[in-house]
Amino acid sequence: MAKSLRLVSAQPEDKPGVVASAVYSEGRRVAEVPIAEVGEWSRRPGHVVWIGLHEPGLALLRQLQAEFGLHDLAIEDALKAHQRPKLEQYGEALFVVARTAQMLDGRIAFGETHLFVGHGYVVSVRHGASTTYTPVRERCEADPGTLSGGEDYILYAILDFIVDNYMPVIEAIQSEVEEIEDCILAVTSSQDQVARLYQLRRDLLRLRNAVVPLVEVCRRLEQPGLPGIDPSMVPLFRDVSDHIRRVQEEIESLREVLAFAFETSLMTGQAQQTEITRKLAAWAAILAVPTAVAGIYGMNFEHMPELNWRYGYALVLTIVATVCGWLYWRFRQNRWL
Amino acid sequence: MAKSLRLVSAQPEDKPGVVASAVYSEGRRVAEVPIAEVGEWSRRPGHVVWIGLHEPGLALLRQLQAEFGLHDLAIEDALKAHQRPKLEQYGEALFVVARTAQMLDGRIAFGETHLFVGHGYVVSVRHGASTTYTPVRERCEADPGTLSGGEDYILYAILDFIVDNYMPVIEAIQSEVEEIEDCILAVTSSQDQVARLYQLRRDLLRLRNAVVPLVEVCRRLEQPGLPGIDPSMVPLFRDVSDHIRRVQEEIESLREVLAFAFETSLMTGQAQQTEITRKLAAWAAILAVPTAVAGIYGMNFEHMPELNWRYGYALVLTIVATVCGWLYWRFRQNRWL
Amino acid sequence: MAKSLRLVSAQPEDKPGVVASAVYSEGRRVAEVPIAEVGEWSRRPGHVVWIGLHEPGLALLRQLQAEFGLHDLAIEDALKAHQRPKLEQYGEALFVVARTAQMLDGRIAFGETHLFVGHGYVVSVRHGASTTYTPVRERCEADPGTLSGGEDYILYAILDFIVDNYMPVIEAIQSEVEEIEDCILAVTSSQDQVARLYQLRRDLLRLRNAVVPLVEVCRRLEQPGLPGIDPSMVPLFRDVSDHIRRVQEEIESLREVLAFAFETSLMTGQAQQTEITRKLAAWAAILAVPTAVAGIYGMNFEHMPELNWRYGYALVLTIVATVCGWLYWRFRQNRWL
Amino acid sequence: MAKSLRLVSAQPEDKPGVVASAVYSEGRRVAEVPIAEVGEWSRRPGHVVWIGLHEPGLALLRQLQAEFGLHDLAIEDALKAHQRPKLEQYGEALFVVARTAQMLDGRIAFGETHLFVGHGYVVSVRHGASTTYTPVRERCEADPGTLSGGEDYILYAILDFIVDNYMPVIEAIQSEVEEIEDCILAVTSSQDQVARLYQLRRDLLRLRNAVVPLVEVCRRLEQPGLPGIDPSMVPLFRDVSDHIRRVQEEIESLREVLAFAFETSLMTGQAQQTEITRKLAAWAAILAVPTAVAGIYGMNFEHMPELNWRYGYALVLTIVATVCGWLYWRFRQNRWL
Amino acid sequence: MAKSLRLVSAQPEDKPGVVASAVYSEGRRVAEVPIAEVGEWSRRPGHVVWIGLHEPGLALLRQLQAEFGLHDLAIEDALKAHQRPKLEQYGEALFVVARTAQMLDGRIAFGETHLFVGHGYVVSVRHGASTTYTPVRERCEADPGTLSGGEDYILYAILDFIVDNYMPVIEAIQSEVEEIEDCILAVTSSQDQVARLYQLRRDLLRLRNAVVPLVEVCRRLEQPGLPGIDPSMVPLFRDVSDHIRRVQEEIESLREVLAFAFETSLMTGQAQQTEITRKLAAWAAILAVPTAVAGIYGMNFEHMPELNWRYGYALVLTIVATVCGWLYWRFRQNRWL
């Protein structure tokens, strides 16, 4: 543990990383406060400090650790990122990890958010392609009645925002897959589409890895017994839980759809190739007829009566043309051509 | 929450959306009542209000919320639709979401139904391609003895109707798949059938997503402890539960059947192509014989004794015809042709 | 419920449907009794009525309902059939549904059996391709010591008979699959065999749907707490349970075997096609040699010295034959031919 | 039950079937005893009778049933064999079924062992290709300290022997599969190897059916509460349990390995075919060049200036040879040939 | 048991096998001690003996068994290796088996570590390609505050080290697979890449077999009730548990990725072959045109007016060239060539 922290401390630690730091009382913003005072504010009755960080350095995290008494292992996780979604309880404080997703240039960009929630404070730490939580803060500030719920309401609001943002990603993939499916079934699938389906399957697998453990996190939040979660919040967390389960179901469906769309596109691509080869073979078979017949009349035997007929040549040409035409007509009828 | 409600409120809210609104006492219809009075009626002992809505606006839902004290999150769900089937308990009231299915032009059309069930009232909210519940109401009114069971009996009657309506959809798919299977095994599968099997698999996946969570809903309804569900109703809910499980099993079977019918149709389609190419190659091989032989007697060597034979030409033609005939016969025997 | 009963009542209800109706005391047949008296007999201490029905109409079932106090939902199920195997408890009575299977003309024919078991009576209702339970009755009557066990022993005897009859079906499929596997591995699989494997997979899927829920039924029968099941019967039901689980395992194995036999047969079928095409291509390549050489000596250049050689023709024929022979030998060695 | 016993009693019942029958006290062999006295010996304090049978007839089993009070259903199972591995408790006695496996001529040969374990006795019944348990007896007799553990120690020793004998079977398959895998990846897989992989998959499926239920048997033996199993034996049964779980894991791994080795071998076999056809097509394309060119100069037009050139013939031959050589070189470079 | 020990005792037992043997008190190294004294040191209050062995012989293990009172079955396991990861409790002592993994020359090399942990001692036994635990010892000695935690902290430190070392292996496979995926999608997959994907799947399967049982081991270590594990260690073991679960998830993802990369590479490889054959067939079809036409004008009919035309030859050449050019242009447009 000590080692990994030391490794990372080589990064510039004076980079501030603080996006916002405000105190709320009865659902209203009371003050902007410097990090050095947040511990004191969080201990005032009825006051909640809500801090937003973006890829903070070790020094800043150590300062917050001192202010709020955060656990060493949680600080290590928040510094290193690349954690799986989880909910840890350290004494009276909660540590939540979630992964965020958004569509960027046709690929899913993932971010990671770490939430420290304890008596009188919420700290959110963002890593990677995560969108800012400023809209969540604005929406909460616009409705002091609910925000007065305190730190557990803020936790709910952020998780709800994260979960709501999965849906557009899934819908984007769904609509793209449906377009590709139309092409596959019209047997015009191209190599590009196969590659795109492959990419989508890969991205969806990553999305599933981000979402599945969060289902368990939400399930635990709707059950009684966690410190600092008011029983009145249960229906709200149940609602988030319900939505993340719907996200999971959509992912599972989409996985299946992508699996068979991919396999179908590979096989119909193969079928197209085979069909062309078949058509070429049919044409070659038709052309083999004049070649063989002409070969016969190109033989140099002395006694070949037909060669001396007045209309021998015309007759042969006619016969050959008739046979070829008949073959063409039959091949078309049998759908060989 | 507030935000999403506001977004939707841009819709025309004065659209009535009320399909029926009646009060029942001892299983008999007592009166048609306006929405403004339903709360009062529902509180009269022995009276049950049964309201049917179709895609109601926010204003109407807010009015019902005021009358019956419905929960905010349930109202939000009923307005937005696109929920997964579930059973939520808010205090003494139940909120049930189910998805309906029917066959329209060879595709499954899905609808969504939301049921608010509390002391003295049942509100059903329909979205999308759901059929009306008028037949359920008529059948209930025709049998006052059972309808006198009250709000839990109405809940049972609607769920039973929804579950019974899945079966014809499944049977339609089953019979279509069986027809296609006959074609596949007779090796005459066409591209259209492959595409159709693909569509059916997609639809079935959607149906499964609609049905699977409802199994859990029914399972919970047959267990004691839910508010307002009389113990005497348990066998009825157990019957619905039993039927939805049978629906689920049929879906799972059908999924497997479709999976291997689809794969088989793709592979037999491929096999048909390969077979044609093989036949063409066999014909080309037969035709290569006269071509080669004729080529030899078309050479311009000065000393080719056969060329001067009286019946050389006839002999060569005979030999070539014999060889070709023999090849044709062998190829047929070996099933190469 | 009422509606479906009414629909069916259009059938001829005066069709008797009673196969047997006898009273037993201390394991011995005491009397044949008409349906109208069975209730009374069943209430005599130490007497058990055992009734066998085949596709009875509503009137007969209603009569039995009146005699034994059977539950409405059970009567509905027994009339409609197409139930999934299950065990329902209605008060002090049990209602068991099982599906029977037998091999008819190479396909599995399914039947359905419904058993009403209560204090002093057992009623079996057969639907579809189910064999009669006369042999069970005869075997029980031949061993009064065990039959004196009463209604739970009769239930055991019928279930044991049903479960024992699954095994010959499975063995028939197993031996047929093993024959087909020998062909597949000898690379002589035909289209007929592919189609047969497809049919067997379909039938096996249906068999699994019939067997799997029965495992749960048997598991519940070996546990204490069901009304009318004597603790001394537990080892007997455990034995049935053990056998049905073995049937289930055999089905699962067979499913896997069929899945890979089917896929293998499709792929080896494809491989056979490709092999033939390859052989034809090899022959075409051999024949292309004389064609090309002969073509060259068929050119009409004035100055082609070889044409005037005395043994030019013989030399060319020899060279061509040698090259073709050598190609044939190499192709055979490389297993191209 | 009675019926099946009667069916089997047609077998020669005077066939002894007794492999060994000895009494042990304090871990040492005290006497060889006839079957008629085993019951008496088993009831002497501190004495254990250990009997080994091989495919016994009904008479012998009935005699043992009388001596030790064995249960009817267990006797029926031991006579009929073809049971799934299981542990049954009949009063104070245990009945264990296990399946044995050994490699014979490249196929797995299965046997079945039934163990009756009760106060003062152990009876092992072997069926089919099971090896004798003489080595187990010898090893136990060589270590009286452990054998003094009594009937539960003997049960442990036999199960340990059975489980240890699965491992060489698995290792034999593993090493054979690894050899075949080397061939597959070197793209030289033959039809024989495909067939062999098929056989191995089939055998492994049978092995899994033999092993999986035994895991549950061992798990129950390491838990307290079974009659006659001393708590001091728990670590020993836990060790067997641990080994059978390792066997199960190896089987699951091997199943997966075989599944993809098999699929890969089928597909690389197909790829080999396609490659040969491609090469033949490339040669045919090269030979088509001289054929076409020669055809052109074989035309009989009066005015074809090249035909009169002095070196026309040589020029054409040179051009054709150059083009063919260039094609050959390009095809090789593109890996078309 | 006795037998297997005897078998192995043929190995050179005087080979020392001791890598390190030191006593710690309050987190600081107090002394290096010979094996003969370790039991005594371990019983001194506040002292912990930490011994590191590498492939020890039976004599050494027997000596340690005598010093610490280790269990026979654990000694047998430590001698034989090839155990599955597990946690066994023998009285007050724990026995832990874990498998280590590292990347060597592009393949995963597996090792096995056995840990005996009891009051006052930790013994680690390494087998196979396992790296030394010297870095763990050094890191622990550098931080006496944590090492003063005693034997459970040492157990944690070693498990943490093992789990941390899985991640680079997984990352190495991930990056290699991603490179190969780029090739597959650019349709330039070679046979070597198919073989490499096959190898990676095989190795990953082995890695999964090593990791999956360790998840259960870690899960048990984070739960109360194991002897010698201080409750204050729970967060540390929970952290290891969390990391091993992340490793497991990555393995599952990678398995799926490899499965579809492998299947895709086989199918695109097949598609490349088919494409080349198609192109060759297209060229053959183009060349068949001059061959057929030339054949016709090579016929020896007396009356073929075109042969006498002044520009007949030129005309035919022009027509043939035009047709071939047009075919080439069309084939290119249709992507047949």
Ligand SMILES: [Mg+2]
């Ligand atoms: Mg972590």
Ligand SMILES: [Mg+2]
């Ligand atoms: Mg992960």
Ligand SMILES: [Mg+2]
């Ligand atoms: Mg949401």
Ligand SMILES: [Mg+2]
């Ligand atoms: Mg996952």
Ligand SMILES: [Mg+2]
């Ligand atoms: Mg799904």
Ligand SMILES: [Mg+2]
């Ligand atoms: Mg919702």
Ligand SMILES: [Mg+2]
């Ligand atoms: Mg859903």
Ligand SMILES: [Mg+2]
């Ligand atoms: Mg129904």
Ligand SMILES: [Mg+2]
């Ligand atoms: Mg689903």
Ligand SMILES: [Mg+2]
């Ligand atoms: Mg079913």
Ligand SMILES: [Mg+2]
């Ligand atoms: Mg299924």
Ligand SMILES: [Mg+2]
């Ligand atoms: Mg496939």
Ligand SMILES: [Mg+2]
């Ligand atoms: Mg039913």
Ligand SMILES: [Mg+2]
């Ligand atoms: Mg069913």
Ligand SMILES: [Mg+2]
């Ligand atoms: Mg039986």
Ligand SMILES: [Mg+2]
């Ligand atoms: Mg199953």
